[in-house]
Amino acid sequence: MITRLTLVSASIALGCLATIAPVLTSIYVADEDAERRDEAELREFAGKAVMRADLVTYQAFGALADLERAPGAACSPGNLAEAARVIFNYRYVQDAGNYGNGQYLCSPLLGDVRSQDLTLPPPDFRSNDGYFVWFHQRNPLSDIREDVQIGRNGHYVSIDPGSYVDLIDPARRPIGVLNIDTNTVIAVSPGSDPDDMLNAWKRGGKVQSDQWRYAVSRSATRPLGVVVKSARSSLVNNWPKLLFMWLSIGVVSGAAVGWLMFKRISRQLSFPATLEWAIARKKIDVAFQPIVRLADNECTGVEALVRWTLNGRVISPEVFVTVAEENRLIQPLTDLVLEKTLAQLGGWLHSNPAFYVSINLSSEDLRSDRFLNKLTTALKGTGIAPSQVRIEATERSFMHADATRGIIASFRAAGHPVYIDDFGTGYSSLSYLQSFRIDVLKIDKSFVDTIAQDTASSVVAPHIIAMAHELGLEVVAEGVESASQVAWLIDKDVQYGQGWFFAKAMPAHELFTWLRTRHAPKAAAGVPLL
Incomplete structure (x- = not known):
């Protein structure tokens, strides 16, 4: 009696193991595949964010080039009219004007302020091709607003930092844009932590976190880097519910699914053989x-x-x-x-x-x-x-x-x-x-x-x-x-x-x-x- 009971128990245990093991294996494989897909999608999103950052920067450069071709002396009516046109023509440009000797001189928004002694501090960054950048420059018209300001040859444009991270993203994944020569965070999406983004950039996106996964990308032409992150989701964390669900469904539909998979695998195995035949006989x-x-x-x-x-x-x-x-x-x-x-x-x-x-x-x-x-x-x-x-x-x-x-x-x-x-x-x-x-x-x-x-x-x-x-x-x-x-x-x-x-x-x-x-x-x- 004991021997038979032991045998039956062992059979039941082996049967359960044979049923559960494939399910657990499938859950693990699915979880790994989901991880790879999420990481690939996040890397792709980082690439798009770099393109956006590059686009905003190139617009600033284009606006500066137009300012340098503007007619008339600096701060003359014709010169300011051209600056106003530049602001209107370039979507991401908020203000455009002239500066010199560490002071703002004029712009369509400020007017002629040469007599007001509006100080402009030294730039935070100088590029090899002659551009000056102020990463967080306080706007003279505001006590709280800070712009990204880019200048060259006595002309400047102001960019809203939000333009760098303003991507259409239903998932609302956090984004950070940095100057990689100075490791300075230029802009982050609302609610994001600049220190977190900088730390992720320094680590190449390899941040140990149970809550977030990170991806980084950099511009091919400018010293710009992007950090993006998305919330982690894991099938393994919900394994009890998944196991119960799969066992319930598997008992009812296992035979049908097995038959369909057999037919599908048979077709897949025959298709490569047909393709090999077609290549060998030059039917392609x-x-x-x-x-x-x-x-x-x-x-x-x-x-x-x-x-x-x-x-x-x-x-x-x-x-x-x-x-x-x-x-x-x-x-x-x-x-x-x-x-x-x-x-x-x-x-x-x-x-x-x-x-x-x-x-x-x-x-x-x-x-x-x-x-x-x-x-x-x-x-x-x-x-x-x-x-x-x-x-x-x-x-x-x-x-x-x-x-x-x-x-x-x-x-x-x-x-x-x-x-x-x-x-x-x-x-x-x-x-x-x-x-x-x-x-x-x-x-x-x-x-x-x-x-x-x-x-x-x-x-x-x-x-x-x-x-x-x-x-x-x-x-x-x-x-x-x-x-x-x-x-x-x-x-x-x-x-x-x-x-x-x-x-x-x-x-x-x-x-x-x-x-x-x-x-x-x-x-x-x-x-x-x-």
């Missing part, structure tokens, strides 16, 4: 989307885009490329794209030395020189210059910085220009732009869609363009769909556009027809095709 196609120089509407090159039709159904590249990356099929897929691209465009590239094609590489392709060696071998004897085959890498590729940096340099040394594709949507830190040598930024369609609109994300495209110009990079705008977008991009000195406004992605034979039709008038006039 390549389409080419033109890239147009905006200044003269000239097609200068194309991007090679992978396409797959299975049993009459078009499979999204986002689906099968992801499956290829997860199942060690991405390198054979990239090799097939190169092979078909050269086979279909080789003659055109040889006949038109100014024309080029860009090929997308995955992060795995950029961890070794395998593909570079294959590309070099493939181009031998074709008469195609290395500059006619360009490399596109998404921002995710740059997360493996140590492995990628040397490969990127090798591609450029071999004569292949390097593009960053879908810029602004991936790797949240922009610091890699300082350590990687690249040639072109491609602005993602999601940002091009919002240009010239009054939306929270509409500031991103102008910021990326300004950053690219400052770093000496060319810009390609993806997803261009209207003439108004083209006009806006030309006004911002964007060199190239790509999208359905010009042409969709098409097979090689359609591309050749499109190119010949597009350039027929020039050919008739005796102008070279490209």
